[in-house]
Amino acid sequence: MKxxxxxxxLALCFLAACQPSTLHLSVKAPSGTNQGRPxxxxxxxxxxxxxxxESYGEVSARIFQPDADVLLSALIYPGTLQRLxxxxxxxxxxxxxxxxxxxxxxxxQFVNTPTPGSLDIELLEGRIRTxxxxxxxxxxxxxxxxxxxxxxxxxxxxxxxxxxxSQGPVMGAPEQVTxxxxxxxxxxxxxxxxxxxxxxxxxxxxxxxxxADKVDDKGGPQQRIRVFGRVFARGxxxxxxxxxxxxxxxxxxxxVAASLSNLEAEVSxxxxxxxxxxxxxxxxxxxxxxxxxxxxxxxxPFLQRSQESAWRLPIQERGLVEDYLTExxxxxxxxxxVMGEMRxxxxxxxxxxxxxxxxxxDATGKRLSEDGxxxxxxxxxxxLTLGTSTYLTQVIDGTKQYATAADAELNLWxxxxxxxxxxxxxxxxPFQSQSVLAYWTVPVGHExxxxxxxxxVAASLSNLEAEVSxxxxxxxxxxxxxxxxxxx
Numbered sequence: 001m002k003x004x005x006x007x008x009x010l011a012l013c014f015l016a017a018c019q020p021s022t023l024h025l026s027v028k029a030p031s032g033t034n035q036g037r038p039x040x041x042x043x044x045x046x047x048x049x050x051x052x053x054e055s056y057g058e059v060s061a062r063i064f065q066p067d068a069d070v071l072l073s074a075l076i077y078p079g080t081l082q083r084l085x086x087x088x089x090x091x092x093x094x095x096x097x098x099x100x101x102x103x104x105x106x107x108x109q110f111v112n113t114p115t116p117g118s119l120d121i122e123l124l125e126g127r128i129r130t131x132x133x134x135x136x137x138x139x140x141x142x143x144x145x146x147x148x149x150x151x152x153x154x155x156x157x158x159x160x161x162x163x164x165x166s167q168g169p170v171m172g173a174p175e176q177v178t179x180x181x182x183x184x185x186x187x188x189x190x191x192x193x194x195x196x197x198x199x200x201x202x203x204x205x206x207x208x209x210x211x212a213d214k215v216d217d218k219g220g221p222q223q224r225i226r227v228f229g230r231v232f233a234r235g236x237x238x239x240x241x242x243x244x245x246x247x248x249x250x251x252x253x254x255x256v257a258a259s260l261s262n263l264e265a266e267v268s269x270x271x272x273x274x275x276x277x278x279x280x281x282x283x284x285x286x287x288x289x290x291x292x293x294x295x296x297x298x299x300x301p302f303l304q305r306s307q308e309s310a311w312r313l314p315i316q317e318r319g320l321v322e323d324y325l326t327e328x329x330x331x332x333x334x335x336x337x338v339m340g341e342m343r344x345x346x347x348x349x350x351x352x353x354x355x356x357x358x359x360x361x362d363a364t365g366k367r368l369s370e371d372g373x374x375x376x377x378x379x380x381x382x383x384l385t386l387g388t389s390t391y392l393t394q395v396i397d398g399t400k401q402y403a404t405a406a407d408a409e410l411n412l413w414x415x416x417x418x419x420x421x422x423x424x425x426x427x428x429x430p431f432q433s434q435s436v437l438a439y440w441t442v443p444v445g446h447e448x449x450x451x452x453x454x455x456x457v458a459a460s461l462s463n464l465e466a467e468v469s470x471x472x473x474x475x476x477x478x479x480x481x482x483x484x485x486x487x488x
Contacts, residue, residue, distance in 0.1 A: 007334055023086040023111075024118040025096070031079040033123045038075045040099040045069040045089045051110055056287055058100050059108070076123070088115050104288065104345070204228060204257055206266045206279030208309035208378075210385075213343065213351075227453065227472045228268075229254040230311055251310070253278070263286065270403035274312045278334060292341040294355065301339065301353040301375035302332035302391040304420050305435070314439040321422070321433045329426050330360040331391045331403050332373065339373075349379035359394060369396040385409040401426055414441045454479065463488065 027041065062070055071094065072086045080265055088094065093216065094115065097108035105127030122129040129289040204226075205212040232251035237243045255268025255278075264283045269276045281296025299306060305322045317323065326333040339355025353375045359368035372395035377387030403424030410417045417438045426432060456469025456479075469480045 015447045020115060020117040021088055022117075023088050023094070023115060025084045026081065026085055026118070026120045027076055027084070028081045028120070028122045029076050029078050030123070032125050033076070033078040034100050035125065036078050036103070037101060038077050039101065041072075041074050041076050042070065042097045042099065043072040043086050044095055044097070044326065045071060045092045046095040046110070048093060048110075048112075051093075051095055056099075056103065056107065059097050063099070096121065098123060098128060102126050102288075107128055116266070129420065131487070197320075204255065204266060204279075205264060205283065206255075206257075206267070206268055206281065208312070209299060209301075210307050210351075211309060211312075224259045225477060226257045226259070227255075228257065232272075255279070290343055290345075292343070294339040294341065295337075296332060297336045298339075299334055300332045300337065300355065300357050300371075300373040300391065302373045302403070303405055303422070304387055304389070304409065304418060306332055307375075307438075319435055319437070321420075321435045325403060325422070325433075329401065331393070331401065331424075331426075335371070337370075347378075349377075349385075351375075351377050356395070369394045371395060383410060383412045403431075417440075456480070 023043075033039070040060075040317045042059060042062060046069070063073055066073065071089070072084065074082075074084060076082060086094070091113055093110065095108050095110055095328050096107070096119070100107055103126050105124075107127060109121060109128055148445040151452075218396045230251065230253045234246075234248055234250050236246045237331045238246075249272045251270055253268060253270050256268065257266040258264065262285055264285075266279050266281060268279045277297065277375065279296075279298055281294055281298040283292055283294050285292040297324050299310065299322040301307070303322055303325065306326065310318065326330045337357030339357075341351070341353040341355055343349070343351045346449055354373070355488065356372055359371050372392045373390065375387060375389035377385060379385045386408050388406045390406070391402065392399045393401045401424070403422050404424075405420055405422035407418065407420035415438070417436070419436045420434070422431075422433045450473055453473040454469060454471050456467065458467040459465070463486055465484045465486075467480055467482060470477045471479050
């Protein structure tokens with residue numbers, strides 16, 4: 001036998017010995033990662049073909065139902081640099097997945113064979129940083145482990161990225177955290193009450209579509225039922241008529257909104273209005289809330305003033321221009337229709353909406369063909385929004401009346417200034433309009449909320465009692481559902 005032939009088995013044994021059995025993983029998570037909330041990391045053995053087609057939901061489900069391919073799962077805390085040891089499978093690639101509440105880009109990394117002995121990953125707010133390596137830990141930093149609070153941490157935003165809100169298994173634990181001074185979210189500290197969000201709350205999707213985008217950016221609860229309402233009362237006294245007083249309820253709005261991961265539905269009514277039904281629609285969206293489809297009765301995307309909630313405006317009416325165009329000339333407003341929408345948060349918050357809506361009626365009461373409406377807006381700065389919108393009547397049979405508007409909105413240090421100019425053609429001929437609204441908001445009190453809204457039904461017979469109750473203001477809606485049997 002040739003001498004070099006005997007070296008082949010030795011070389012193969014040497015290469016096998018060089019294949020590491022453990023992956024030393026370093027994960028750097030700045031304080032803004034996942035909006036400051038803990039998130040799950042999952043390391044698992046994968047097949048390259050399956051990895052290319054699997055969805056976010058399929059991966060996140062393995063947190064609660066791990067299989068033999070799951071090598072490690074652990075909580076990653078914002079503001080820390082965590083080092084973990086991962087046992088590696090033989091001759092198989094692995095994937096490192098991060099379950100962000102609102103993923104916005106690359107959320108998992110493929111590690112092919114031969115697997116390196118160490119891997120550094122740096123996280124951003126909703127994705128993995130690609131193309132750069134995170135800074136190494138400083139020498140002399142004291143090592144510390146994150147506080148134990150896995151169960152409580154799930155009560156926060158981590159649970160929003162999971163299929164259910166139950167406790168999931170945590171396999172493995174961080175070896176050390178080289179930034180012990182970094183703040184740990186309250187939800188991760190046992191016994192510490194989670195702080196309430198005192199920031200401004202977004203209006204309902206039907207009342208203020210642009211404001212409701214904040215819920216998508218924040219990563220709101222995937223499953224929620226919300227009951228809402230508002231009442232506007234107005235009083236006036238006219239000096240010319242010996243201060244004759246005029247009191248009335250201008251608006252008494254009630255409604256219900258339901259949210260799932262990719263589906264939202266809303267129904268609202270104004271009991272003080274001649275047209276009681278206000279909104280009744282559903283919205284379908286992809287996981288990233290970039291592509292959306294509306295169907296039902298909702299606001300058409302015309303005029304910036306119309307997109308604002310009347311609750312946030314300093315006046316009860318939206319102004320003469322909006323009333324004249326929408327109420328008198330039937331351009332825009334709430335209508336039955338279907339609309340598509342695209343929103344690119346990374347491109348200056350670009351948002352484009354376009355749809356077809358039910359047409360108006362002619363002088364004889366005959367329904368006209370469908371109207372069309374579209375709106376484009378960008379947000380180059382956090383305090384500045386620019387937009388343009390248009391509304392066309394009878395787009396199928398030939399447009400006879402139309403309007404196009406351009407608007408700008410500035411919000412800075414409590415000051416809000418909006419301006420809008422519109423041109424077009426109405427039944428009476430061409431028109432032009434300009435409107436400006438400026439106001440300063442000064443906080444003067446605390447936020448009030450409904451802690452409990454309990455409803456229920458109880459039935460009693462001679463030897464049998466039954467009761468069902470629910471709390472519409474609670475996350476756990478169903479409260480009681482039982483029967484009681486008793487002797488005479």
